[in-house]
Amino acid sequence: MTKAKEERRLILGLFWNCADTKLLLTSLFLLCSLLTLSQLLPSLSGIITLSSFSPCLTSSLLSPSNLSTIKSSTHPRALPDETLPDGVIRRSFTAIGSAAYLFVQMGAYRGSLDSFAIVGLASKPLHVFGKPHFRCEWHPSSPSSAPIPSSQSYQMLPDWGFGRIYTVVVVNCTFSSPINADGSGGRLLLFASRSAAGPEDPILALEESPGQFNSTTLAAPPKYDYLYCGSSLYGNLSPQRIREWIAYHARLFGSRGHIVLHDAGGVHAGVMDVLWPWIEKGLVTVQDIRGQEDFDGYYHNQFLVVNDCLHRYRLTAKWIFFFDVDEFIYLEPQTTLDSFLESMKDYSQFTIEQVPMSNMLCSSSDAGRTARLWGIEKLIYRDVKRGIRRNRKYALQPRRAFSAGVHMSQNVDGRTFHSQSRRITYFHYHDTVAERREPCRNFVNATQIVVDGMPFVVDETLRRLAGQIRRFELQAIGPRLGRTRQ
Numbered sequence: 001m002t003k004a005k006e007e008r009r010l011i012l013g014l015f016w017n018c019a020d021t022k023l024l025l026t027s028l029f030l031l032c033s034l035l036t037l038s039q040l041l042p043s044l045s046g047i048i049t050l051s052s053f054s055p056c057l058t059s060s061l062l063s064p065s066n067l068s069t070i071k072s073s074t075h076p077r078a079l080p081d082e083t084l085p086d087g088v089i090r091r092s093f094t095a096i097g098s099a100a101y102l103f104v105q106m107g108a109y110r111g112s113l114d115s116f117a118i119v120g121l122a123s124k125p126l127h128v129f130g131k132p133h134f135r136c137e138w139h140p141s142s143p144s145s146a147p148i149p150s151s152q153s154y155q156m157l158p159d160w161g162f163g164r165i166y167t168v169v170v171v172n173c174t175f176s177s178p179i180n181a182d183g184s185g186g187r188l189l190l191f192a193s194r195s196a197a198g199p200e201d202p203i204l205a206l207e208e209s210p211g212q213f214n215s216t217t218l219a220a221p222p223k224y225d226y227l228y229c230g231s232s233l234y235g236n237l238s239p240q241r242i243r244e245w246i247a248y249h250a251r252l253f254g255s256r257g258h259i260v261l262h263d264a265g266g267v268h269a270g271v272m273d274v275l276w277p278w279i280e281k282g283l284v285t286v287q288d289i290r291g292q293e294d295f296d297g298y299y300h301n302q303f304l305v306v307n308d309c310l311h312r313y314r315l316t317a318k319w320i321f322f323f324d325v326d327e328f329i330y331l332e333p334q335t336t337l338d339s340f341l342e343s344m345k346d347y348s349q350f351t352i353e354q355v356p357m358s359n360m361l362c363s364s365s366d367a368g369r370t371a372r373l374w375g376i377e378k379l380i381y382r383d384v385k386r387g388i389r390r391n392r393k394y395a396l397q398p399r400r401a402f403s404a405g406v407h408m409s410q411n412v413d414g415r416t417f418h419s420q421s422r423r424i425t426y427f428h429y430h431d432t433v434a435e436r437r438e439p440c441r442n443f444v445n446a447t448q449i450v451v452d453g454m455p456f457v458v459d460e461t462l463r464r465l466a467g468q469i470r471r472f473e474l475q476a477i478g479p480r481l482g483r484t485r486q
């Protein structure tokens with residue numbers, strides 16, 4: 001307590017010892033006293049007014065010392081207009097802040113012996129109203145070897161026009177001969193310019209150290225049969241809903257599957273507690289992408305994230321799935337994921353039909369015990385309104401794809417299959433992950449009901465699987481998540 005008092009005395013002493021501060025406080029005290037007296041003494045009220053002191057105040061505020069401080073500031077200074085010899089007045093333009101960057105790289109990846117993909121963001125107005133140009137060069141590690149220019153470089157904008165200040169750009173650079181086939185190493189440089197004839201800005205996009213790249217890996221079987229590329233996770237997500245989703249799809253994908261999640265601020269401590277057992281088992285990878293928030297793109301740069309994931313794991317997975325963490329992939333009975341994907345091997349991608357579920361209707365028979373039930377157990381009412389175009393999700397063979405979308409890819413080599421047979425669907429529990437509360441808000445004692453003009457029927461498809469999912473989780477990681485909260 002004594003130490004705190006001594007520190008306060010020291011601070012006040014230093015403050016009071018400043019001559020300018022003492023003079024200012026004294027002047028303010030005298031000013032307030034005179035104004036008070038002017039109200040008490042009518043004879044002085046016409047003599048002493050605030051305007052009487054305005055010259056003093058003005059001269060004090062605009063003293064040479066204060067003006068010199070303003071002039072010496074490092075703030076940008078507006079340039080004066082310039083009159084040219086021919087009488088023309090050249091106006092000046094002073095910029096503050098920062099404009100959109102020409103290119104913001106997130107990742108660069110080898111696609112084959114002679115091609116690379118660079119994934120990033122770029123100024124959307126520049127791509128809408130201009131013609132930016134990209135090209136690549138490979139610089140071998142050997143000093144005696146000359147740089148090798150790419151024979152073809154083209155760019156894809158896979159965000160369907162949804163970009164904001166920034167749009168997603170995937171640059172593909174192809175060379176006329178194999179690059180670094182001997183494993184000697186080298187560097188890939190990307191050159192970006194605002195036009196084909198404009199000045200170029202280089203960036204070291206990728207570096208392969210000697211011995212790092214082995215061409216035999218391109219022909220090796222993929223490490224994973226199935227890989228999930230998740231979109232940006234943000235907000236105050238429900239740990240319990242994430243727990244259910246992870247356990248469900250860990251069982252679906254099996255030991256030859258992998259789940260990649262992207263944390264845009266949504267993987268808080270409670271969610272990480274749920275993910276950690278699966279990270280330890282090697283089933284889940286979490287990437288921190290919070291830095292992308294500095295660049296204003298669509299939906300926490302969702303398109304950027306899925307395209308980076310596609311190219312990052314392009315050579316390590318047979319199939320990559322794209323859907324959200326409030327959606328559950330379902331295969332009809334007697335159909336396995338292996339058998340279904342085998343039937344899809346001649347297609348580059350296939351889309352998955354949606355089964356929309358209510359995010360608030362529950363059965364009255366579950367009232368009083370919903371806290372013990374998983375979301376897929378208690379949310380059992382399916383939206384059956386017709387005539388609505390439902391969003392689809394999809395999976396693709398990554399070695400046949402050059403970019404990714406949210407609902408399908410527009411850049412694949414081969415055919416796309418749009419499933420109508422319901423052999424594979426996804427159950428969508430909209431917004432249930434984004435709210436940390438009990439989802440059951442209306443209890444219904446009916447197999448069919450219309451709510452706000454929307455018809456619903458009971459569908460217990462995933463409810464019947466909940467027990468199997470619980471047992472799988474218990475066997476895989478034990479009871480450590482048994483006390484997870486909403």
